[in-house]
Amino acid sequence: MAEIAVPTDPQMQARVLAQALPHMQRYDDATVVVKYGGHAMGDEQLAREFARDIVLLEQAGVNPVVVHGGGPQIQSMLTRLGIESKFAAGLRITDAPTVEIVEMVLAGSINKQIVGFINAAGGKAIGLCGKDGNMVTARKVTRTVVDPDSAIEQVVDLGFVGEPERVDTTVLDRIIGTEIIPVLAPVAAAANGGTFNVNADTFAGAVAGALKAKRLLFLTDVPGVLDKSKRLIKELSVADARRLIADGTISGGMIPKVETCIFALEKGVEGVVILDGKAPHAVLMELLTDAGAGTLLHR
Ligand SMILES: Nc1ncnc2c1ncn2[C@@H]1O[C@H](COP(=O)(O)OP(=O)(O)O)[C@@H](O)[C@H]1O
Numbered sequence: 001m002a003e004i005a006v007p008t009d010p011q012m013q014a015r016v017l018a019q020a021l022p023h024m025q026r027y028d029d030a031t032v033v034v035k036y037g038g039h040a041m042g043d044e045q046l047a048r049e050f051a052r053d054i055v056l057l058e059q060a061g062v063n064p065v066v067v068h069g070g071g072p073q074i075q076s077m078l079t080r081l082g083i084e085s086k087f088a089a090g091l092r093i094t095d096a097p098t099v100e101i102v103e104m105v106l107a108g109s110i111n112k113q114i115v116g117f118i119n120a121a122g123g124k125a126i127g128l129c130g131k132d133g134n135m136v137t138a139r140k141v142t143r144t145v146v147d148p149d150s151a152i153e154q155v156v157d158l159g160f161v162g163e164p165e166r167v168d169t170t171v172l173d174r175i176i177g178t179e180i181i182p183v184l185a186p187v188a189a190a191a192n193g194g195t196f197n198v199n200a201d202t203f204a205g206a207v208a209g210a211l212k213a214k215r216l217l218f219l220t221d222v223p224g225v226l227d228k229s230k231r232l233i234k235e236l237s238v239a240d241a242r243r244l245i246a247d248g249t250i251s252g253g254m255i256p257k258v259e260t261c262i263f264a265l266e267k268g269v270e271g272v273v274i275l276d277g278k279a280p281h282a283v284l285m286e287l288l289t290d291a292g293a294g295t296l297l298h299r
């Protein structure tokens, strides 16, 4: 992990704190949804620093809501159990044995690890998934993919993969604004009470949209949206983002992420930021400093 210079001079330290005031005022009592991806949480020290930063935000008057992923962690558990996993259009094809593991890993071990780290840092986190309080109900997803060999389009049955259909914020409304920090696993309820595996970005977008969050932050493994010369784009409108998808500048996993950003903005989220979750204190840099971090997408 990169070492960062911490000012040792008390006057410098005080100056850094003083500069945060206008930002703290801007986000006072604001709901900020932070999507914490599986790749960003690999390193324990980084995960503990992330948890500390979330507690700091709560102490500063922000209402953070954490939505976590866990793709790599699900993958390693499936490998340990000898279950093969395939993807279509970036989504894990989830059969019955797989959905059991997905729920175990996301709503179990990962969720409780993040809750534990936040609580160890002095916070009061509560771990939930979309099934709790019927928070996120999903419907089954199918995707059409083009076979690279034959160029024939095929409809792929993704099994227990869902997309959010309804978000009921009753439980979150009771928690937000108190000292309790919700930590949400992207597992949703089916109408029959069963389980759907939901892509964590999609889940975060749906929750942020329903909460009309002031900010939705996506912590990923790149500094933000990069242009063709790999330079960071600091700000993007929805129209710019659509143009960059159309001309191929935005590709791969960044396409669904940016599409989720557009969805969340259209649902009433004020601004969405894509930033590097592996950069120390990325969340604080974005919310509480003049420079900010990553790419801000706005309407
Ligand atoms: N224009 C772009 N700017 C930044 N990353 C891009 C761009 N186009 C494609 N990508 C790819 O998107 C990836 C991020 O998406 P993804 O791997 O799905 O993230 P996560 O696992 O954090 O959800 C980057 O690592 C990068 O390889």
Ligand SMILES: CC(=O)N[C@@H](CCC(=O)OP(=O)(O)O)C(=O)O
Binding pocket: 036, 037, 038, 039, 068, 069, 070, 071, 072, 074, 090, 091, 092, 102, 161, 162, 186, 197, 198, 199, 200, 201
């Ligand atoms: C349907 C689907 O693909 N679900 C994802 C859920 C976890 C996720 O999205 O985690 P990251 O944010 O770390 O990628 C999966 O099974 O991997």
